[in-house]
Amino acid sequence: MNQDFQISFEAIDGSHVGDGGIEHGALLSRLCEAMFYEDPDQLASVRDDVIEVAGAEVLVDAVAVSANFYMMTRIADATGTPLDAGTVEPSVEIRELVGVNNFTSRREAQA
Amino acid sequence: MAVYATELPIRPDLDASHSEIASRWATTGSWWSGAERIAIVGEVRQARDGDDLAPWESPSQVDGLITDNHLLPTAAIDAIWRITNHPGTLTADWHASIISRGINPEAYVELVGVVAQANAVDRFADALNLARVDLPEPSSAEPQRLADKSVAVSSHWVPTAQVKGPNVIKALSAVPFEVDSMSLLSSAQYLQLGDLLADLVSDQNSLTRMQVEVIAARTSKLNECFY
Numbered sequence: 001m002n003q004d005f006q007i008s009f010e011a012i013d014g015s016h017v018g019d020g021g022i023e024h025g026a027l028l029s030r031l032c033e034a035m036f037y038e039d040p041d042q043l044a045s046v047r048d049d050v051i052e053v054a055g056a057e058v059l060v061d062a063v064a065v066s067a068n069f070y071m072m073t074r075i076a077d078a079t080g081t082p083l084d085a086g087t088v089e090p091s092v093e094i095r096e097l098v099g100v101n102n103f104t105s106r107r108e109a110q111a
Numbered sequence: 112m113a114v115y116a117t118e119l120p121i122r123p124d125l126d127a128s129h130s131e132i133a134s135r136w137a138t139t140g141s142w143w144s145g146a147e148r149i150a151i152v153g154e155v156r157q158a159r160d161g162d163d164l165a166p167w168e169s170p171s172q173v174d175g176l177i178t179d180n181h182l183l184p185t186a187a188i189d190a191i192w193r194i195t196n197h198p199g200t201l202t203a204d205w206h207a208s209i210i211s212r213g214i215n216p217e218a219y220v221e222l223v224g225v226v227a228q229a230n231a232v233d234r235f236a237d238a239l240n241l242a243r244v245d246l247p248e249p250s251s252a253e254p255q256r257l258a259d260k261s262v263a264v265s266s267h268w269v270p271t272a273q274v275k276g277p278n279v280i281k282a283l284s285a286v287p288f289e290v291d292s293m294s295l296l297s298s299a300q301y302l303q304l305g306d307l308l309a310d311l312v313s314d315q316n317s318l319t320r321m322q323v324e325v326i327a328a329r330t331s332k333l334n335e336c337f338y
Contacts (some may be wrong), residue, residue, distance in 0.1 A: 022321050029329045036333040043238060053114065055287035056328045057120050057317035063238045064125055065318065065326045071231035072279060073336035077198040078190075079282040080206065080268030081338050083139045 026053050031059075032066050122316065128299035129244050130231050134227060135292050137247040140219035142256050142286070145249030148225055150182040151191060152246060155229040158192040166197040186212035187222060194226050197333030205270045206290050217258065217285045220269050224289025231296055259285060279338060299328065 019025035031050055036041040050059040075081070114130045115121050128172065135151050137145045162176065170176040171185040172191050184187065190209045193201065210216055236243045262270040262285040273282040283289040297303075302315050315323050331338075 008161060020237065020325065022325050023319065024322065025325055028322060028326050032326055032329040032333060035234060036330070038237065044239070047239070055317065060119055060121050060239070061316045061318050062127070062322070062326055063235055064300040065315075065323050066330045067231045067235035068297055069231075069327050069330035069334070069336075070234045071227040071296060072301075073331055073334040073338075074194050074198045074227040074230055075282050075293065076226070076279050076333075076338035077201045077336055078194045078206070079220070080203055081278045081282045082266055083338065084278050 024050075024058070027053060028062055031062055035063065090100050114244055115236070115239075117239070117241055119239060119241075122299075125299045128295055129235070132232055132292060132296055133244045133247055135288070135295075136228070138250045138288075139250045139252040139254050140221050140225075140286070141288065142215060142221045142254050143225075144254055145251070147182055149246050149249045151187070151222060151225045153230040154183065154188055154191045155195050155226055155241070156227055156233065158195040159230075159233065160168075164192065164196065166193065166200040166315060169193070184213060186214050190214070190219070191221060192225050194223065195230055203268055215256070215258075216270050217262065218256075220283055221286045221289055223269075224283050224286060224292060228292055231300065236302070 022028070027046070028052060031046050035048045047059060050062065113121075113123075114126050114133070136148050138148070139145050140148055143151065150259045158170075162173070164170065164173070169189040171189050177185060177188055183191075186209050193205070206219075210219060214222070233243050235241075259270075259272075262272050264270050266278060267282055269282065271281050272287075274281055274284045280290060280293070283293060312320055314320065318326075
């Protein structure tokens with residue numbers, strides 16, 4: 001499989017950092033932030049921007065993906081879900097880059 | 112009939128999945144009745160829309176936040192608020208404290224499933240400025256509340272079954288109905304959980320897989336979820 005692209009973790013860090021090589025990465029990250037902070041003006045503004053730049057289908061699908069992770073994060077954190085075997089070592093560098101090692105859920109989950 | 116009245120192009124399968132999830136909330140569960148499951152969803156909405164409590168504050172400690180004749184035990188209500196508003200602060204000790212207040216460990220798993228689904232479905236509607244899904248009339252049948260002797264606490268805080276797959280799917284395995292609900296929502300909102308690692312490049316509806324994963328990772332980080 002040839003994956004002819006270069007990505008980074010910028011858009012995961014925040015919308016202010018950049019696209020990270022992902023089309024509309026910063027804008028999608030801003031949408032996630034608006035959903036999290038639930039500021040109505042911020043949400044309205046970013047909805048308009050996503051529709052204008054990427055289209056209404058992208059807005060709906062992006063909101064759906066983000067909303068799904070309000071489910072997955074709560075399942076993982078409320079059940080003490082540990083990292084999967086085989087992902088602990090390979091994810092060391094990524095976890096450091098993305099900055100998740102100080103989360104309470106890092107300390108609390110087993111393994 | 113569509114769940115959402117809007118001009119936004121909500122895919123029919125996505126709309127149908129939210130309708131199906133709402134029906135499942137009203138169904139008699141393994142541990143909670145349909146009325147209790149609907150009350151759980153209602154309490155998620157109270158937690159999101161009500162007073163902003165700090166993680167160390169519980170609604171049961173605040174006068175007037177819980178009605179005297181509430182259908183749910185106060186430990187369940189406290190858990191719902193904490194899981195909804197402060198998931199990144201949950202600890203093994205906190206979980207143990209909820210169980211010690213009389214919540215059956217498998218009933219807790221079912222509660223987590225419903226709370227998590229309600230957070231996803233309502234967050235979707237709120238973000239698009241849509242009316243939230245109507246809550247159906249609950250089933251009147253009583254739950255069996257039968258402990259499954261094949262589940263045990265091993266890798267998670269909660270009892271799990273011996274199943275293969277990612278640990279986050281195993282998390283709810285003590286209550287298979289909630290695994291099915293999670294899969295139903297994930298398939299419509301994210302991707303088929305079986306395709307999680309099998310296909311890393313195909314587009315997902317209007318998004319590229321890379322866009323999907325950026326959104327997933329950014330949302331998880333905002334929620335301070337290590338997993």
